[in-house]
Amino acid sequence: MVFSTPIFLFCFLVLTLLVYYLVPRGLRNVVLLCSSLFFYFWGERIFVLIMLLSTAIDYTHGLLVERCQKNGNDKGARWAVASSVIFNLALLFFFKYWDFIASSLQAVGLTFMPVLNTHLPIGISFYTFQTMSYTIDVYRGDARAQRNIINFGTFVTLFPQLIAGPIIKYKDLGDQIDSRTYSSERFASGVQIFMVGLGKKLLIANNVGMLWDTYKAMAPGDLTVAGAWLGVLAFTFQIYFDFSGYSDMAVGLGRMLGFEFLPNFNYPYISKSITEFWRRWHISLSTWFKEYLYIPLGGNRCSKSRWMFNLLVVWAATGIWHGASWNYLIWGLYFFVLLMIEKFFLLNLLKKAPALVGHVYTLFFVLVSWAIFGLENFTQLTAYLKVMFGLGGVPLINGELGYYLSSYLPILCVAALASTPLGVSLYRRGSVRVQQVVCTVLVVAGLVVCTAYLVDGTYNPFLYFRF
Amino acid sequence: MTKKYSIFLTVLFCAFIGGVFLISLLLPKKEFSPLENRYLEKPPKLSLETVSDGTFMEDAEDYVSDHIVGRDFWVAAKAWSERLSGKHENNGVYFGKEDTLINRVKDPDMDKLNKDMGYVDSLVSNATIPVYFGLIPTSAAIWSDRLPAGAPTADEQSIIDQLYFTTGANTVDLYSALNEHNDEDIYYRTDHHWTSLGAFYGANALLEAMGMEPLNLDDYQKTTVSDQFYGTTFSSSGVRWVKPDCIDTYVPGDGVTVTSYFGGNPSQGSLYVDSYLDVKDKYSYFLGGNQALCVIETEHTDAPSVLIVRDSYSDSLAPFLTERFSEIHLFDLRYNKTSLKSYIEEHNIDNVVVLYSFSNFVTDQNLFLLGQ
Numbered sequence: 001m002v003f004s005t006p007i008f009l010f011c012f013l014v015l016t017l018l019v020y021y022l023v024p025r026g027l028r029n030v031v032l033l034c035s036s037l038f039f040y041f042w043g044e045r046i047f048v049l050i051m052l053l054s055t056a057i058d059y060t061h062g063l064l065v066e067r068c069q070k071n072g073n074d075k076g077a078r079w080a081v082a083s084s085v086i087f088n089l090a091l092l093f094f095f096k097y098w099d100f101i102a103s104s105l106q107a108v109g110l111t112f113m114p115v116l117n118t119h120l121p122i123g124i125s126f127y128t129f130q131t132m133s134y135t136i137d138v139y140r141g142d143a144r145a146q147r148n149i150i151n152f153g154t155f156v157t158l159f160p161q162l163i164a165g166p167i168i169k170y171k172d173l174g175d176q177i178d179s180r181t182y183s184s185e186r187f188a189s190g191v192q193i194f195m196v197g198l199g200k201k202l203l204i205a206n207n208v209g210m211l212w213d214t215y216k217a218m219a220p221g222d223l224t225v226a227g228a229w230l231g232v233l234a235f236t237f238q239i240y241f242d243f244s245g246y247s248d249m250a251v252g253l254g255r256m257l258g259f260e261f262l263p264n265f266n267y268p269y270i271s272k273s274i275t276e277f278w279r280r281w282h283i284s285l286s287t288w289f290k291e292y293l294y295i296p297l298g299g300n301r302c303s304k305s306r307w308m309f310n311l312l313v314v315w316a317a318t319g320i321w322h323g324a325s326w327n328y329l330i331w332g333l334y335f336f337v338l339l340m341i342e343k344f345f346l347l348n349l350l351k352k353a354p355a356l357v358g359h360v361y362t363l364f365f366v367l368v369s370w371a372i373f374g375l376e377n378f379t380q381l382t383a384y385l386k387v388m389f390g391l392g393g394v395p396l397i398n399g400e401l402g403y404y405l406s407s408y409l410p411i412l413c414v415a416a417l418a419s420t421p422l423g424v425s426l427y428r429r430g431s432v433r434v435q436q437v438v439c440t441v442l443v444v445a446g447l448v449v450c451t452a453y454l455v456d457g458t459y460n461p462f463l464y465f466r467f
Numbered sequence: 468m469t470k471k472y473s474i475f476l477t478v479l480f481c482a483f484i485g486g487v488f489l490i491s492l493l494l495p496k497k498e499f500s501p502l503e504n505r506y507l508e509k510p511p512k513l514s515l516e517t518v519s520d521g522t523f524m525e526d527a528e529d530y531v532s533d534h535i536v537g538r539d540f541w542v543a544a545k546a547w548s549e550r551l552s553g554k555h556e557n558n559g560v561y562f563g564k565e566d567t568l569i570n571r572v573k574d575p576d577m578d579k580l581n582k583d584m585g586y587v588d589s590l591v592s593n594a595t596i597p598v599y600f601g602l603i604p605t606s607a608a609i610w611s612d613r614l615p616a617g618a619p620t621a622d623e624q625s626i627i628d629q630l631y632f633t634t635g636a637n638t639v640d641l642y643s644a645l646n647e648h649n650d651e652d653i654y655y656r657t658d659h660h661w662t663s664l665g666a667f668y669g670a671n672a673l674l675e676a677m678g679m680e681p682l683n684l685d686d687y688q689k690t691t692v693s694d695q696f697y698g699t700t701f702s703s704s705g706v707r708w709v710k711p712d713c714i715d716t717y718v719p720g721d722g723v724t725v726t727s728y729f730g731g732n733p734s735q736g737s738l739y740v741d742s743y744l745d746v747k748d749k750y751s752y753f754l755g756g757n758q759a760l761c762v763i764e765t766e767h768t769d770a771p772s773v774l775i776v777r778d779s780y781s782d783s784l785a786p787f788l789t790e791r792f793s794e795i796h797l798f799d800l801r802y803n804k805t806s807l808k809s810y811i812e813e814h815n816i817d818n819v820v821v822l823y824s825f826s827n828f829v830t831d832q833n834l835f836l837l838g839q
Contacts, residue, residue, distance in 0.1 A: 007531040014488040017481070042524050188473035191480040207552070403555070403617030410553035436472050443476065447483050452544035455532050456558070456705060 001042040002163065003249045004201050006454045012039065013253075016159075020257065029154045029177070032257065036157035040123070043163075047121035050091065055156045057087055058131035059149050065138045066145035077139055084135040088128040095120055100324035123163040125321060127156055133292055134170040143171040151177045160253035164246040166264035166284035169291075173259070180258040187256050192439065194252025195446045200245030202453040204418065207411050209238040209461060211404060216374065220383035223394050227401045228387040232367050234408070235374045237415040240269065243282070269419040272358030273350050274338045274365060285321070289314050312336055322373070327381060331372045338365055490536040497534070501747040503542065504702035507533040546705030555615035560704035563613040567656040568700035568709060572607045572621040575829035580626070583828070584634055587821055589838035591635045593808050599676055599820040601639030602627050602828055603661065603669060603780050606654035609645050623825050636821065637676055644672035655712045658698020659826070660750055663715050663783050670787035677818060679791055687717035692739070696749045714749055718786035728760040728803075736761065738786050753782035759802035761785075763795040771817035774798055776807070776837065778827040800833040807837060 001008050016035040020028055041048045061084035068076035095118055102113035134155075137143040146152040155177050161168055215223065215231025223231075247264035254261045268280040278286055297310040312333075319332015342350075350358045371388065375381040386392045417423065427438060468476075499506050511517070511526035518524075535541065549557045556562060561569045591598045607614065608623035624642055631638040645653055645661075645668055653665030661669065671681040696712040720738035727736030740755040754761055756779075763785060772794035775781050781797055788795050796816065798807065811819060821837065828834075 005528055005532075006535055007528045010484055010488045010491065010535065011531060014485050018485075045519065045521060184470065184473040184477050185468055188468060188476040191476050195480075399617035400619045401617075403615060403619065406616070407554050407556070432469065436469075439476070440479070443479065447480075448544065449548055451487070451535075452541045452548060455535055455538060455541035456545040457532070 001039050003246065003253075004198065004206075004454065005457070006451075009198075009451075009454065017256065029148075029150050032159075033150055033153045033157060036154070036159040036162060039159040040157060040162060044121050047119065050095070050121055050124070051127060051157060052153075054088065054091060054127060054131055055153050056149075058084055058134055058156070059146065059152045061087075061135045062138045062145040062152070063147070065135055069139070081135050081139045085132055088132040092124060092128045094118070095124055097320075097324045104326075120324075126165050126167055127162065129167050129288055130170065131156055133288065136292060137169065137171045143174045146170075146174065146177070148178075158254075158259075160250040160257070160259075161261065164243070164250070165282075166247050166250060166261060167288050168261060168284065169288070172262060176259050182258045186258065186260075190252045190255025190257075191443065192252070193248050193255065195443050195450075197245040197248025197250075197252055198450050199446050200241040200248060200418070202450050202457075204411065204415050205238050205240075205242035205245055206453070206457075206461070208234040208408065208415060209242070211408050212238055212374065214404065220380075220387055220392055221394065223384070223387045223392065224398050224401050225387060225390055225392070225394065225396045227397070227404070228384060228392075229367075230401065230404065230408075232371045232374070232388065233412065236269075236367055236370045237412065237419070239370060239373070240265070240419065241415065267419065267421050269363065269366070270359070270421070271362045272355055273342055273347055273362055274335065275342050275347060277362055277366060278335070278339070285318070289318055293317060308340065311339065315339070323376070325376045326378065327372055327376050331369055334369055334372060487536055491531075491534060494534075494536055500533075500538070502539050502697075502702065504699060504747055542705045543707040546707065550706075550708075555618065557705050558703050560700050560706065561607070561614055561618055562704075562706065563610065563615070563656075565613055565656070566709040567606070567610060567613045568704050568706055569607045569610065569614060570605065570659055570700055570703075570826065571619070572605055572623065572826055574621045575626065580630065580829060583831075583834040584630055586834045586837040588635045590807065590819070590821065593838065594811060594819055596811065596816060597677075597818050598636045599639055599673065599818065599822075600631070600634055600636035601641050601669075601673065601676075601820060601822045602630065603641050603822070603824040604645060605659065605825050608642070608825070609649045610654060612649075621825075627825065639673050639676040639820070639822070641669055641672050644668045644675075655696065655698050655750075657696070657701035657709060657712050658750060659700055659824070660698070660780060660783065662712075663717055663786070666780070666784040667717060667787055669780075669784055673784075673788075673820065673822075674791060682787060682790055684717075690716050692716055692741075692752065693744045693749055697747070698750060702747075714744075714752060716786065718789060720786055720789070722766045723789050724764045725754070726762045726764075727755060727758050728762075729755070729758045731759075738763070738789070750779070750782075754785060754797075756782070757799065757802065758797075759799055761797040763789060763797075765789045765793055765795075767791070768793050772796070772815065773818045773820060774811060774814075774816045776800060776819070776821045776823075778823050778831075780824045780827075781822055784822075800831070800836045804836070806839055808839065 001012060003009070012035070016031070019035075020031045023031055037048060037052075040051060061080050064080040065077045065084075068074070068080060098113070099115050099118060102115045105111070105113055106115065134143070134146075138145045146155070155168075155170060155173060158168075211234035212231050215227060215234070218227075244265035251261045251263065262284065264282060264284050266280040266283065268277050271277040271280055294310055294314045297313060298306055299310065300307045302310070315332045315336035316329060317332070318335070319329045322328045322331070350361070368385075368388075371384060372381060375384055383392065387394055427435060430438065496510075497507060498509075508526060508529040511523050511530055513523060517526070532538075546557045550562060554562075556571065559571045561571060563569045587598075587600055602623075604623045604627065607620040611620070614620065627642055645665060648664075648668055651664060652662055653668060654661050667682065667684060674681050691713050693714040694711060696714050698712060701707075701709065716739065718738070723738060725736035725738060726733045728734075736755055738754060739752055741752070743749055743752040743755070748756070750756075767790075770791060770793040773788065773792045774796040775784075775798065777797040777799050785795055785797065794814075794816075796810075796814065798810065800807075810816075823831065
């Protein structure tokens with residue numbers, strides 16, 4: 001099930017909240033676990049078993065790690081961690097990467113791996129990462145092993161963040177799973193954030209997404225230079241508002257249920273460098289890779305060549321995490337190259353340059369990166385990039401471009417404004433009274449307009465099937 | 468946030484989602500949406516099979532969104548907010564000038580079209596009588612000046628020219644016939660069909676192609692039978708701010724016998740079925756809507772007979788043809804699976820016309836039956 005459907009908002013959420021708050025506190029995790037399993041089963045059916053299997057295995061591994069450590073058996077604890085990591089990666093590898101590797105090998109004539117056409121269970125990249133970090137956290141002493149399997153199951157399956165993140169680390173959530181406080185303030189702030197997320201998804205992301213889909217579907221000969229850029233700009237907004245919208249909805253729903261998740265996006269498009277961009281984009285993923293891959297590899301406390309190698313591994317992994325396809329790998333390595341250049345000299349230059357230079361530079365490379373990200377087909381990608389850079393032999397503009405520009409200009413302007421903290425800082429400047437009025441008006445208007453788009457939802461894509 | 472306000476906001480949100488849930492649950496369910504002109508999703512069937520293949524979930528999601536309280540309001544609200552956000556279309560329908568709603572016509576799949584033209588040509592070689600082929604352009608092509616500036620739509624004229632150039636059938640130049648009168652009300656503003664006036668120009672184009680005497684508009688008295696017609700583009704667009712269309716007739720339709728085959732059995736029909744004027748689907752006033760076969764016999768018994776491989780555009784064309792033919796057989800490939808060739812032979816048909824609107828022709832999946 002996805003958040004942006006009428007059945008989620010008007011049936012699932014209503015009934016879940018109702019039952020959740022009717023039962024005594026001690027039973028709320030049971031309610032959450034059941035509703036999360038139902039939520040996952042709704043879309044993925046039999047594959048809910050994979051998630052349950054993953055839950056059971058990591059639950060036992062956590063206990064195993066703790067017992068070994070209690071007995072002073074560090075070697076055993078290490079083996080338990082290794083076993084959990086191997087299991088999770090094997091799961092991810094099989095469902096997500098097997099077919100990709102098999103078909104890539106077949107393309108060069110090696111046929112020992114058959115293409116299995118496996119279904120990629122939604123959210124597998126999120127929950128395997130969460131459970132993997134759990135045993136590591138227990139080993140590192142950052143968290144205590146969870147004894148209650150209901151509570152552990154609640155952590156793994158928690159529906160607000162199950163299918164599109166943010167990736168939550170057990171050490172950040174463990175205490176809240178065991179006990180959390182409820183207040184109307186938290187619930188109400190959850191409503192605010194959820195509404196922001198719903199609006200981002202339904203009113204901005206889906207809207208500009210149609211524009212990107214139009215340009216993506218065009219034959220290279222039908223494109224125009226300006227149109228290709230317009231299409232990528234639309235995708236730039238679509239992916240940010242869709243993804244951060246989902247994260248906001250997750251954070252908001254979490255608060256309604258008494259949880260506090262860490263924010264996942266922090267206005268990435270106002271960055272003045274790619275380095276800054278990645279501190280603001282999908283924060284839960286970059287910190288995960290930092291803590292569980294980059295630092296274990298040695299981080300930057302090693303030779304320069306080893307450090308570069310560590311970063312290369314992290315960025316290749318980041319790329320391929322987004323989907324089992326070559327373009328995602330290239331996308332990750334593209335950022336590796338940019339970050340290297342920045343670390344060696346560009347960052348210092350950018351600091352001295354006017355802010356505008358940094359913004360333009362960052363947005364340019366981010367826009368190009370989204371073209372790589374958005375076009376999985378290699379021939380299409382190269383053709384599209386050629387058009388963007390004026391090598392496609394197509395005109396700069398045409399009448400169709402005028403039509404799309406006039407249709408989408410208002411929403412693109414709204415998206416551009418909403419990519420900056422301007423609105424929030426204006427809101428914060430108002431008096432309490434003004435804030436209450438503005439908030440009420442926005443929530444009511446948001447509910448009405450979002451419901452309209454939910455009900456007549458002819459276009460409502462889910463972008464994370466490949467994650 | 469103050470405690471008081473947080474309680475207010477919590478209650479507001481819960482009351483909204485809970486209220487929509489509860490009212491939608493309790494409200495009696497409609498089977499048909501007249502405004503949207505479609506049947507709403509039936510309650511999903513719960514069984515091991517539907518759950519394990521996921522159809523239950525899909526149906527349930529459609530069911531919820533179809534039966535949500537105030538659905539008509541939400542649909543209209545979405546069209547409005549699209550318009551207010553600067554869009555010139557909603558759900559594939561352009562907001563045209565002069566209150567005109569125009570379906571966007573996608574570029575057709577030329578491979579499919581060429582294949583279908585092969586079936587037209589095999590009809591030509593199968594039949595011993597003249598075969599005519601006509602494509603009726605859509606309002607997106609003829610009323611392109613009403614489209615929003617730069618709005619993309621298929622180049623129907625050049626595609627029709629291309630198909631006409633290759634076919635062995637006699638072609639009917641409906642494009643020019645309609646285009647000459649594109650400043651007149653030849654299409655409905657809220658429906659995809661041509662009006663009776665459009666059908667009149669179409670009829671003359673057909674008569675001209677057949678070398679027959681054209682009709683004269685001055686011989687007819689226009690009668691407006693409804694001024695409250697909201698058609699299919701109105702329904703699918705969600706646009707609720709346009710004024711309704713009028714339905715006009717020209718041919719009185721006396722002295723003809725109409726036999727309709729809605730199912731397999733014949734029943735007495737009529738050129739005009741008044742009861743449809745009281746319902747949403749008013750275009751079915753012409754001949755009573757889609758049917759497998761319709762046979763119209765006229766008083767002009769010495770005139771030739773004609774068989775039209777039809778879509779719904781032929782229903783408003785038929786009244787004009789009663790003036791020049793002895794029998795008009797409207798044969799619908801979608802519902803009539805009998806052999807066209809043997810039907811033509813059995814009923815001594817003199818002319819065959821394959822007559823489709825452009826958008827129906829490029830999407831129809833039954834054209835292979837032309838060759839059988």
